[in-house]
Amino acid sequence: MRFIFFLFLFYLFLGLSGCAYFVRGPSFDEAPKPKLTTENIAVYFSRGGMLAFRSPLHINGKHALDLGNGFTWFELRPGIYNFQINGAGGVEALKFDKKFEIPGKVYYLNCNVSGLGTGCDELEEKTALKYFKSKKYMQPSFKTIEPKIELE
Amino acid sequence: MNEFKKAILVILLAISQFACASFVKQKLAFHEPELNASAEVAYLYVKDIYKVDDKDVPKKTTYLAIKPGIHELRFLASGHFYSFNTNAYLKAKAGRIYTVSMQEVVDVTAKHQEKLDLLLDSR
Structure with a gap:
């Protein structure tokens, strides 16, 4: 019986250590910054909710990164983009379109993926800066991508 | 059952089939768009x-x-x-x-x- 108990603990430890994901990137202040012009926009992106696993983030169907307890950013042209975040085991958890209209603006998105609530909020800059400063930067596989739908 | 009763039964059966088919057709037709002849929309x-x-x-x-x-x-x-x-x-x-x-x-x-x-x- 004791053997089974220790075996259970061992597997639990393995599971948790395998799931837990600690970001080792630079802090918000030390992280590279997006090049903002009068023609493009910057989109900061982070993920809340259960942070014990990585969430693959896709933009317009292209895999950007596996986002853990960190943040990333993209330099985009104004337009409509599709975001998809997968949950544990790669299961599609959240998918939505977002319109970015104002050139030169910085957008802050925080998406929650958990059993308690799934959704995505656009944060005010003041709130966003406080929140993002507690996170580490993660580099995506691309910094820019063409819009899914061009604005008219 | 004489021939007359059989004929009545067949007719009733046919009517009920027809009514049922019409009802199903109506239900299906409801999902078809009633498109207006317009290239503007x-x-x-x-x-x-x-x-x-x-x-x-x-x-x-x-x-x-x-x-x-x-x-x-x-x-x-x-x-x-x-x-x-x-x-x-x-x-x-x-x-x-x-x-x-x-x-x-x-x-x-x-x-x-x-x-x-x-x-x-x-x-």
């Missing part, structure tokens, strides 16, 4: 869509005629374990028919192309 099936451009879609609506251009659709999507509210943008072109399936906007004009062509030709 696009059509959108609104199954699961509850808002178009922040306006509520009236209940029992099957489809909407929408202007060409960009529209935001809000709908209920089914995830693997639960349903959630989400959105999609549609860049509608005149004379096309759209729907939302598996969270993607789909152009289903081809399925109704013949009907649409007839209507447009009859203008």
Whole structure:
């Protein structure tokens, strides 16, 4: 019986250590910054909710990164983009379109993926800066991508 | 049972079959768009869509005629374990028919192309 108990603990430890994901990137202040012009926009992106696993983030169907307890950013042209975040085991958890209209603006998105609530909020800059400063930067596989739908 | 009763029974059976078929046809026909002969609008099936451009879609609506251009659709999507509210943008072109399936906007004009062509030709 004791053997089974220790075996259970061992597997639990393995599971948790395998799931837990600690970001080792630079802090918000030390992280590279997006090049903002009068023609493009910057989109900061982070993920809340259960942070014990990585969430693959896709933009317009292209895999950007596996986002853990960190943040990333993209330099985009104004337009409509599709975001998809997968949950544990790669299961599609959240998918939505977002319109970015104002050139030169910085957008802050925080998406929650958990059993308690799934959704995505656009944060005010003041709130966003406080929140993002507690996170580490993660580099995506691309910094820019063409819009899914061009604005008219 | 004499021949007369058999004949009555066959007739009643035929009538009930006909009534049933008509009822089913009506039910199916309800889901077909009653397209207007116009190249100025696009059509959108609104199954699961509850808002178009922040306006509520009236209940029992099957489809909407929408202007060409960009529209935001809000709908209920089914995830693997639960349903959630989400959105999609549609860049509608005149004379096309759209729907939302598996969270993607789909152009289903081809399925109704013949009907649409007839209507447009009859203008």
